[in-house]
Amino acid sequence: MLSLGIESTAHTFSCAVVEKKGRQGKILSDVRKIYRPPEGEGIHPREASRHHAENSSQVLSECLKEAHVTISDLDVISYAAGPGLGPCLRIGAVVARSLSSYYDIPIYPVNHALGHIELGKMLTGAKDPLVLLVSGGHTMILAFLSKKWRVFGETLDITLGQLLDQIGRYSGFASPCGPRIEELALKSTEYVSLPYVVKGNDVSFSGLLSATKRVIPKGIESACFSLQETAFSMIGEATERALSFTGKKELLVVGGVAANRRLSSILSSICARHNCKFFAAPKEYAGDCGSQISWIGLLESSKKPGIDLKDTFVKQSWRLDTVEVLY
Amino acid sequence: MKLVKKGAEADIYVTIWNGLDSILKIRKKKDYRVHSLDMRIRTLRTIREAKMISETKSFGITTPLVYFVDEKKCEIYLQLIKGKLVRDLPLNKIIKICTEIGKIVGTLHKNGIMHGDLTTSNFILSDQGLVILDFGLSQKTDKIDDYAIDLRLFKEVLNSAHAQIVEDAWVFFVLGYRKILGNMLTEKVLSHVSVIEKRGRYANVV
Secondary structure (H helix, E strand, C coil): CEEEEEECCCCEEEEEEEEEECCEEEEEEEEEEECCCCCCCCCCHHHHHHHHHHHHHHHHHHHHHHHCCCHHHCCEEEEEEECCCHHHHHHHHHHHHHHHHHHCCCEEEEEHHHHHHHHHHHHHCCCCCEEEEECCCCEEEEEEECCEEEEEEEECCCCHHHHHHHHHHHCCCCCCCHHHHHHHHCCCCCCCCCCCCEECCEECCHHHHHHHHHHHHHCHHHHHHHHHHHHHHHHHHHHHHHHHHHCCCEEEEECHHHHCHHHHHHHHHHHHHCCCEEEECCHHHHCCCHHHHHHHHHHHHCCCCCCCHHHCCCCCCCCHHHCCCCC | CEEEEECCCCEEEEEEECCEEEEEEECCCCCCCCHHHHHHHHHHHHHHHHHHHHHHHCCCCCCCCEEEEECCCCEEEEECCCEEEHHHCCHHHHHHHHHHHHHHHHHHHHCCEECCCCCHHHEEEECCEEEECCCCCCEECCCHHHHHHHHHHHHHHHHHHCHHHHHHHHHHHHHHHHHHHHHHHHHHHHHHHHHHHHHCCCCCCC
């Protein structure tokens, strides 16, 4: 089975061809173009969607070429239908619909967050993990129970990715700002006291955001260091609580912030304490990419037929815990 | 001294304190946290837990007795309670006991305390009735928002860990809660719960 997946929820436009044999998947190609806003600014939905529209045909043809397939070889087409930015989602959906109707290939709308998790599972070999999804759009702790991914903990306001990006933009960095903050944090070991808010298994970052802005004038390196230490300790504690409550023996971290090495080291030390295996999505597939969408398309197609073109939707607000998983 | 549980926050041992069977709760140093942050969190929570456990007794809620607190080592010696965690009870029992849980939570809120970590593993069903544990995240507060956070967390736990019975269990919980707090306050807190839920990422905005 061959599937084309199209991702366009936020700043990334990506197409990927994935092949499925039995339970195993193989990524044949994964091509991405990322919209870069000016330094100190965030994603402008209209500009991002324009970027996606302008680059879509080039990304698609490169992706097919790299995978050595033609469109008519494809068995499944899937697109990220949400959650994400409306204008951006529509571009991916339009490309998917056009291909599906012209070449008569079954089409599947896919939940973006589910893509992060399932591709992470496939690539790392995790069987029944507690999942930590940390990105610009999500900060959630999840486990699978009777047909759905259940939320054990999440952010009560902004996400970890937003926290890092907003501090970065405030300091005039180019988005996404995570890598720059990680780099600056390495240059300091001076911890400034910042608000630490864990409510049960949930976390709240908005107070931390305001407080960090206030300490930036005293030195950006120590501000970045203190920000990372506080935020990651919070998410670490919430994860540890969920691990201890669920008794899961595997932890999988996925999403853009999974690429942060300090976060990984905190999580792996927690896993060591609880005799639990630690998996992190490989760096190149941690962030948004077409492979995630493509892989879900393949999994879905093993259980149900594609949907009618008139029912293909996009949904800006589409919570992962409302999606029924049949495979 | 025997280790019974490695919790998220603390290690729990069974031991003897002055001839009494006792639970020793140690909030151990976490290497992944910066030292000053780690000390701040552990000391604060140890002191707070000891205080709150004793204070809630005055409202008629059953909690373990506090035998001894060492805030330097972040240790608390508590009375050993024999029984079963609510989390591990059969499903139909959990549903029924939710009324009792609702009453306890209602009493806490009525007296201006939020628990902060209302999970089904923080309640023990013993011979003396239902006992509530783990006040490390508790707070004195008179804000409706804080009470609603307590309720939302409990709902989240039901929704995730006990998905098969979430609807019934929640109804029974609210029933008990309402008995203590009365209709007006209960409705106020419940409507705030849905405000918080709407604040969630990608929640369906009505």
